[in-house]
Amino acid sequence: xxxxxxxxxxxxxxxxxxxxxxxxxxxxxxxxxxxxxxxxxxxxxxxxxxxxxxxxxxxxxxxxxxxxxxxxxxxxxxxxxxxxxxxxxxxxxxxxxxxxxxxxxxxxxxxxxxxxxxxxxxxxxxxxxxxxxxxxxxxxxxxxxxxxxxxxxxxxxxxxxxxxxxxxxxxxxxxxxxxxxxxxxxxxxxxxxxxxxxxxxxxxxxxxxxxxxxxxxxxxxxxxxxxxxxxxxxxxxxxxxxxxxxxxxxxxxxxxxxxxxxxxxxxxxxxxxxxxxxxxxxxxxxxxxxxxxxxxxxxxxxxxxxxxxxxxxxxxxxxxxxxxxxxxxxxxxxxxxxxxxxx
Amino acid sequence: xxxxxxxxxxxxxxxxxxxxxxxxxxxxxxxxxxxxxxxxxxxxxxxxxxxxxxxxxxxxxxxxxxxxxxxxxxxxxxxxxxxxxxxxxxxxxxxxxxxxxxxxxxxxxxxxxxxxxxxxxxxxxxxxxxxxxxxxxxxxxxxxxxxxxxxxxxxxxxxxxxxxxxxxxxxxxxxxxxxxxxxxxxxxxxxxx
Numbered sequence: 001x002x003x004x005x006x007x008x009x010x011x012x013x014x015x016x017x018x019x020x021x022x023x024x025x026x027x028x029x030x031x032x033x034x035x036x037x038x039x040x041x042x043x044x045x046x047x048x049x050x051x052x053x054x055x056x057x058x059x060x061x062x063x064x065x066x067x068x069x070x071x072x073x074x075x076x077x078x079x080x081x082x083x084x085x086x087x088x089x090x091x092x093x094x095x096x097x098x099x100x101x102x103x104x105x106x107x108x109x110x111x112x113x114x115x116x117x118x119x120x121x122x123x124x125x126x127x128x129x130x131x132x133x134x135x136x137x138x139x140x141x142x143x144x145x146x147x148x149x150x151x152x153x154x155x156x157x158x159x160x161x162x163x164x165x166x167x168x169x170x171x172x173x174x175x176x177x178x179x180x181x182x183x184x185x186x187x188x189x190x191x192x193x194x195x196x197x198x199x200x201x202x203x204x205x206x207x208x209x210x211x212x213x214x215x216x217x218x219x220x221x222x223x224x225x226x227x228x229x230x231x232x233x234x235x236x237x238x239x240x241x242x243x244x245x246x247x248x249x250x251x252x253x254x255x256x257x258x259x260x261x262x263x264x265x266x267x268x269x270x271x272x273x274x275x276x277x278x279x280x281x282x283x284x285x286x287x288x289x290x291x292x293x294x295x296x297x298x299x300x301x302x303x304x305x306x307x308x309x310x311x312x313x314x315x316x317x318x319x320x321x322x323x324x325x326x327x328x329x330x331x332x333x334x335x336x337x338x339x340x341x342x343x
Numbered sequence: 344x345x346x347x348x349x350x351x352x353x354x355x356x357x358x359x360x361x362x363x364x365x366x367x368x369x370x371x372x373x374x375x376x377x378x379x380x381x382x383x384x385x386x387x388x389x390x391x392x393x394x395x396x397x398x399x400x401x402x403x404x405x406x407x408x409x410x411x412x413x414x415x416x417x418x419x420x421x422x423x424x425x426x427x428x429x430x431x432x433x434x435x436x437x438x439x440x441x442x443x444x445x446x447x448x449x450x451x452x453x454x455x456x457x458x459x460x461x462x463x464x465x466x467x468x469x470x471x472x473x474x475x476x477x478x479x480x481x482x483x484x485x486x487x488x489x490x491x492x493x494x495x496x497x498x499x500x501x502x503x504x505x506x507x508x509x510x511x512x513x514x515x516x517x518x519x520x521x522x523x524x525x526x527x528x529x530x531x532x533x534x535x536x
Contacts, residue, residue: 200428202443202450203466206499206512206525243432288432 022167023160024178027131031173031182036190037063037085041095041132042181044082044188048102050323053311054079055103056188057096057223058111059087061239065290066109068187069331070299072324076313077303081188084129086121088114089216091129093223094142098133100230107233107309109302110223112254112265116244118213120148130156132181186331191292193338198279198287204245212253224261233264233309240268240277240298243288266305268298275301292335401507403465403528404475405449412507412530416453416460420444448472465528474509474526484513484521495521506531 030038040063054077056062063083071077082095092110120126126146133139135157143156155162166174184190227234236254238246251267258265268275275297279287282294290298314320403410408422420426428445442453442460448471452464473479476490484495491509493500499512512525 200430200445202430202445202452203468203525205464205466205529206510206527208499208501208510210497285432286430 019158019160023158023163025170025174026163026166027159028127028163028166029173029177029182030128031177031184035128036184038128038131039182040185040188040190041082041084041129042134043132043183043185044080044099045102045134046183047080047187048099050078050080051103052078052080052187053106053314054109054306055096055099055105055107056081056083056109056111057087057092057099058083058109058237059114060085060289061111061113061237061241062109063185063188063190064192065239065241065295065298066302067189067292067295067299067331069189069324069328070296071303072314073328074300075303075307075311076315077306077311078314078320078324079187081185083111083188084125084132086114086117086125087111087129088117088120088125088146089219089223090145091142093219093226094138094145095129095133096223096226098136098138100226101136104230105232106311107235107306108223108227109235109237109306110220112220112236112238113241113246115212115216115220115250115254118215120146123148123151126151127162131159186327189295191331191334191338192284192289193292193335193341194284195281195291195293196284196286197281198242198283201243201287204247207247207249210247210249210253212250220257224263235306236263236265237302238265238267238269239290240272240275240294241287241289242269242279264305266302268301271301292339399504401502401504401509401528402475403449403467403472405446405472410451410462410465410528412462412464412528414462416442416451416462419451419462420453463530467526478511478523478526480523480526482523484523487511487513487523499525503531508532 028038030036054071056066056079060083063081066079066081068079068081071079082099084091087095092114096108096110126148130139130143130146133142139156143153147153152161224234226232236258238251238254246267246269254265254267257263272279277290277294277297282290282297284291315324401411406423408419410419423444423446426444426446430443430445432441432443440455444451444453445468448467448469450464450466450468451462452466453460454463455461456463467474467480470479470481478487478490487493487495487500491500491502491511493502495513498514499510501511502509508529508531510525510527510529511523513521514524516522
């Protein structure tokens with residue numbers, strides 16, 4: 001009998017295809033429910049060819065605090081936020097490195113809030129940052145740098161290995177977003193309209209070690225070097241959020257770091273009055289994060305600070321203006337609908 | 344042939360699904376938070392050289408209730424009664440929560456550790472309360488040395504009983520000599536391997 005050598009090969013390909021398809025089906029879609037952050041990372045690739053003059057990288061202190069719609073409407077700056085929940089400094093570095101393969105912005109704004117973390121924190125955050133990245137050297141390196149204790153890298157490449165138990169919990173959403181990711185942001189900005197006023201925040205714990213860890217600083221240096229190599233201005237930002245505490249020692253370190261490296265460091269916390277942030281209306285969770293009203297105020301303040309950089313007024317370009325007009329209309333509609341529903 | 348291919352593919356698929364760790368996918372926003380070991384660098388790093396070993400177990404007492412980080416929170420919160428204020432901090436994307444309770448003179452931080460809500464930090468916030476040793480916010484630095492001994496380094500004293508660390512921060516004020524600016528009890532750093 002003739003030996004059919006190709007049977008194992010075909011079987012392997014078939015199994016691989018099934019695993020890929022089931023992985024797509026069972027992976028969480030983050031389209032509805034309170035956690036939307038997991039879908040943001042994959043959204044970028046559809047916008048990568050648009051070319052953005054400003055790239056914002058980091059955690060919730062960029063993706064919930066800075067509005068690209070306002071940066072365009074008030075300053076003519078085109079921008080995109082590559083942000084994810086509790087994005088660690090090494091994840092920011094690999095995301096920046098990956099993004100620079102698609103485009104070269106004039107400036108990068110980096111949230112420094114996550115400098116406080118010296119080690120991977122939580123698998124759920126890892127998933128929200130890493131699952132949506134396209135397979136490439138940066139994803140591989142970011143996974144290797146991010147694994148928490150007991151986590152295996154393989155399931156980041158074969159999601160079915162992690163999510164197969166969801167096969168019994170599938171909903172219509174899983175089918176709807178089988179081959180595409182839900183787009184829930186405006187160039188990476190995740191809008192929150194709720195208004196939960198600040199009442200009280202706990203006292204900051206005593207800072208026993210005034211220094212950031214070696215690891216986040218190593219990756220901060222890599223981000224600095226990468227931007228220098230590409231001729232990109234790097235701006236370090238701390239958004240006007242009061243919790244978790246931002247210590248004067250950290251502020252002093254970054255002031256010094258920025259000065260020594262010819263960078264800008266903008267800590268917005270002391271300027272909350274100047275930007276008219278009212279914590280009775282401008283936060284959606286009692287002072288931890290800004291809602292859209294606070295984010296717009298902060299964005300205007302930040303935009304003014306960025307005007308020293310040689311940005312083009314892209315409002316004068318009809319094609320770009322039309323694209324942003326469509327996004328702005330959807331943005332305003334969501335703000336109106338969700339804003340009134342929370343009143 | 345088709346049967347063989349499908350059987351082989353099914354075996355590969357099943358083996359693959361067994362190869363990674365099992366368990367519930369971490370999607371529930373209210374699922375257990377990162378363990379306390381995963382708190383911020385600021386909350387963790389207690390440099391050993393300045394640490395004095397406490398002769399007795401360290402604790403704080405309020406309303407007749409003994410409080411120590413690591414204790415289960417529920418019975419303590421019941422015993423303490425209604426707080427002046429409470430605050431629940433959702434972290435980014437709702438993964439994990441910090442819960443804070445404000446009582447007269449002190450605050451409690453509660454986190455979930457291995458499925459149990461435990462006190463992780465006790466912070467004295469004003470001079471209406473004192474530690475069992477007699478330390479209070481605004482007290483003089485000399486009282487720390489007199490009551491507990493040890494030496495300050497970089498503006499704070501730490502005392503450790505193996506499970507709980509008492510941190511006393513001192514600052515220079517307008518009057519000569521330093522005063523106590525912060526007192527807190529936190530879980531001892533896990534021994535390093």
